[in-house]
Amino acid sequence: MKKARRTFGGLVAVNDVDMQIQRGSIHAIIGPNGAGKTTFFNGITGIIPVVSGSILFEGTEIQQTATHTICRLGIARTFQNIRLFPYLSVLDNVKIGTHSLYSGFVLAALLRSPKYRREEREITEFCMSLLEKIGLADKADLYARNLPYGDQRKLEIVRALASKPKMLLLDEPAAGMNNTETAGLERFIRSLKDEAYTIAIIEHDMKLVMSIADVISVLDHGEKIAEGTAGEIQNNQRVIEAYLGKQGAA
Structure with missing residues (x-):
């Protein structure tokens, strides 16, 4: 994804986001509510196309491609609300x-x-x-x-x-699960990685994210403010401020 942008009237939901998801990795996208995470997934899958920028999958631009065609190319997703x-x-x-x-x-x-x-x-x-x-x-x-x-x-x-699919997008898969169910989900996601799936996951369960993600990208108000390993993200001051506010992070 290069300089991807999605607006709704005067609201900028995704603001010139650059992101590369490596083949065979587990890549987490986190951020406060309203950060643009689900809109990011909607752009990749063509449900709500980006208004500018490009999205490439295996070298092919897909930002203006129909949703069913994107599915046939090898991208599948789940939804934040069960469907x-x-x-x-x-x-x-x-x-x-x-x-x-x-x-x-x-x-x-x-x-x-x-x-x-x-x-x-x-x-x-x-x-x-x-x-x-x-x-x-x-x-x-x-x-x-x-x-x-x-x-x-x-x-x-x-x-x-x-x-x-070759790439699986999971939108808050652990939402509503108890600890035992979440542990089972973690094992299952790891098994998918072992089978060479590429996985992008939006999740608010930080314990799960920090445990399974190879790379974590952080969105806030539609912008990517940080990217790195779990250790790097946990110690990133901008990420701490995004979640806690400047006073809470002080």
Whole structure:
């Protein structure tokens, strides 16, 4: 991302931000509420495009690319507010995430052609393997709305993984989780890194961020005010002031 900017009327939500996320890393984006973190993700995924600057993914500019095309290129995300299909099963929610991987011709589905049946088996097996990995396989037939809040968060991550992304954007994945659930989430995110996923994470749980992030970028009022390792960020005076105010940091 180079000189990315997003405004809403007179409000500058993202202000000429430069950021590079290294392949295979866990890169955290933190900052106070209203700092522009989710708007940053929205710009990457094309939900709310930037008004100027450029966003490159594997050498290709994507700042004016349609959201579904960005997904096919290999970027998937979760949302700050859970956006599951509550009256579909856990398994069907994950299957929806595979929509960019298969042809899905309506006629083939109506006729239940051999190709359609083969793809359906492949999709089911793949999605069940993802649910197994995160510990939700035994809940595959439940309505998504009947899952505990922490499991709904996990399901959102699995649905994003179902598109087989190269880069995964997680927007506050630990929100509402207890300590045990957060510890499980940390192990899962580490396992994704071991599988060579590139992960960008927005998170307010500083213990989690400091534990897993290779690099941390800090936004405040739409501007990047710091970037570095956990140790560097913890001792950065501008970051301390952004969270506590100048008087609190003194």
